[in-house]
Amino acid sequence: MSLKETKKVDTNRVQLEITVDGEAFREAIKEAYKKNGKKINVPGFRKGKAPLHIIETFYGAEVFFEDALNLLYNDLVEDAIKESGVRVINDKMDFDLVSISKEDGVDFKVTVTTYPEIELGEYKGLKAERTPVKVEAAEVNAELNAMAERNSRMVSVEDRAAQKGDTVVIDFEGFADGKAFDGGKAEGHSLELGSGQFIPGFEDQIIGHQNGEEFDVNVTFPEEYGAKELAGKDALFKVKLHEIKVKELPKLDDEFAKDVSEFDTLKDLKADLKKKALDRKKKAAEEAVENALVQQIVDGIKGEIPEAMFENRLNQSVEEFGYRLQSQGLNLDTYLKYTNSSLDDFKKSFRPQAEAQVKYRLALEKIVELEGIKATEKELEEQYEKMAKDYNMEVDRVKELVPAEEIEKDLAVGKAIDFVKENAVITETAPKAEEKTEEKPAAKKTAAKKPAEKKTTEKKTTEKKPAEKKPAAKKPAAKKPAAKKAEKE
Numbered sequence: 059m060s061l062k063e064t065k066k067v068d069t070n071r072v073q074l075e076i077t078v079d080g081e082a083f084r085e086a087i088k089e090a091y092k093k094n095g096k097k098i099n100v101p102g103f104r105k106g107k108a109p110l111h112i113i114e115t116f117y118g119a120e121v122f123f124e125d126a127l128n129l130l131y132n133d134l135v136e137d138a139i140k141e142s143g144v145r146v147i148n149d150k151m152d153f154d155l156v157s158i159s160k161e162d163g164v165d166f167k168v169t170v171t172t173y174p175e176i177e178l179g180e181y182k183g184l185k186a187e188r189t190p191v192k193v194e195a196a197e198v199n200a201e202l203n204a205m206a207e208r209n210s211r212m213v214s215v216e217d218r219a220a221q222k223g224d225t226v227v228i229d230f231e232g233f234a235d236g237k238a239f240d241g242g243k244a245e246g247h248s249l250e251l252g253s254g255q256f257i258p259g260f261e262d263q264i265i266g267h268q269n270g271e272e273f274d275v276n277v278t279f280p281e282e283y284g285a286k287e288l289a290g291k292d293a294l295f296k297v298k299l300h301e302i303k304v305k306e307l308p309k310l311d312d313e314f315a316k317d318v319s320e321f322d323t324l325k326d327l328k329a330d331l332k333k334k335a336l337d338r339k340k341k342a343a344e345e346a347v348e349n350a351l352v353q354q355i356v357d358g359i360k361g362e363i364p365e366a367m368f369e370n371r372l373n374q375s376v377e378e379f380g381y382r383l384q385s386q387g388l389n390l391d392t393y394l395k396y397t398n399s400s401l402d403d404f405k406k407s408f409r410p411q412a413e414a415q416v417k418y419r420l421a422l423e424k425i426v427e428l429e430g431i432k433a434t435e436k437e438l439e440e441q442y443e444k445m446a447k448d449y450n451m452e453v454d455r456v457k458e459l460v461p462a463e464e465i466e467k468d469l470a471v472g473k474a475i476d477f478v479k480e481n482a483v484i485t486e487t488a489p490k491a492e493e494k495t496e497e498k499p500a501a502k503k504t505a506a507k508k509p510a511e512k513k514t515t516e517k518k519t520t521e522k523k524p525a526e527k528k529p530a531a532k533k534p535a536a537k538k539p540a541a542k543k544a545e546k547e
Contacts, residue, residue, distance in 0.1 A: 145173040
């Protein structure tokens with residue numbers, strides 16, 4: 059293989075002309091024959107048994123040209139990219155065949171999208187403000203209350219009617235136009251009254267009923283309800299109330315601390331919660347400073363960024379969101395259906411974040427280049443060990459899966475952030491006035507939201523977007539040329 063020419067043809071577009079000599083191409087033709095010759099019929103020979111030169115005589119010398127080139131293509135393009143020194147974005151490559159023959163080999167061109175050539179404005183001496191942080195006693199108490207909620211138990215109530223905040227166990231069946239509808243029936247279903255889990259009016263009409271009662275609930279499905287055949291219709295539900303339950307919270311004392319933590323006293327547990335909350339706030343404050351500084355650098359970027367970079371980051375964000383949905387037992391198609399969204403509209407909602415992430419990374423990578431920032435061997439090994447621990451894998455296995463070059467890039471970008479902070483003017487500001495919250499003991503009940511009930515409930519899903527990341531630069535895999543008849547020179 060020979061990289062014949064590297065030519066810039068447009069902004070962020072480079073054309074590579076690649077040649078393969080006749081000998082290498084003929085060897086590839088032989089490999090293509092071994093792989094595909096068995097599929098070919100030639101009169102006078104059993105299927106797949108005709109020699110190469112007979113097949114070429116019968117079908118033409120170029121019969122295996124495309125297969126042979128496809129066998130070579132990925133390695134040829136990858137080697138050419140390395141030799142050219144251009145940094146390629148994972149985007150479609152335009153393929154143009156110049157010449158091809160068994161005697162002289164192949165000459166072809168690929169046009170690739172490259173990383174942009176950008177310029178930065180000022181990135182030293184930037185100014186930012188850091189807000190001091192503190193943790194109020196009410197915040198610690200709120201965390202304790204949340205721990206109590208997580209360690210609560212449900213207790214049956216026999217001597218009163220259902221109230222808002224209770225959890226009831228019910229059977230129900232829904233009817234619209236006098237007919238039962240799909241998804242409108244369940245037995246032994248647990249429902250927290252006031253959670254907004256069912257359509258408006260359903261939960262309110264259970265309040266006031268006693269265990270064992272059977273009664274009707276009349277509701278109207280919302281006009282925007284997901285099941286179109288029910289949207290806007292009146293419905294009647296036959297309901298039987300089996301059980302009323304309330305949440306019983308544990309007492310917040312030393313025994314509670316022993317049960318839920320490694321501490322022997324409630325005082326020590328509260329001290330630990332306060333420390334962790336303070337650490338979280340400090341980290342958030344530092345991230346706010348970093349974001350403010352880097353945004354100033356991003357605002358000063360000069361250069362045209364290829365659309366492919368934004369599209370790649372956008373697709374990655376959507377993919378990450380899909381993975382998180384899977385961990386919750388959902389998938390993206392179901393989510394889009396519940397939220398009445400199209401994939402295109404959903405992707406558009408990620409666009410601003412994707413653009414910000416791309417520019418953020420480009421700015422920091424440029425600082426790495428300008429300042430000669432590098433990760434040390436020690437930092438690289440520490441990162442490998444951390445990844446091995448995070449993924450519960452052997453360090454050597456992680457090294458096999460993740461190239462050191464990619465980790466070094468990410469580490470250098472992290473050090474670039476530190477460099478910007480070290481060379482910035484950061485001032486401490488007065489903390490914002492916060493509304494004082496009265497310290498209260500753990501609440502007896504909280505209306506915890508549950509997943510929406512299928513068909514008989516109103517879907518209320520809040521879109522969660524991925525946390526902003528600094529996307530790692532990845533080398534694209536070479537793509538094969540589009541199938542076309544090989545031309546004879």
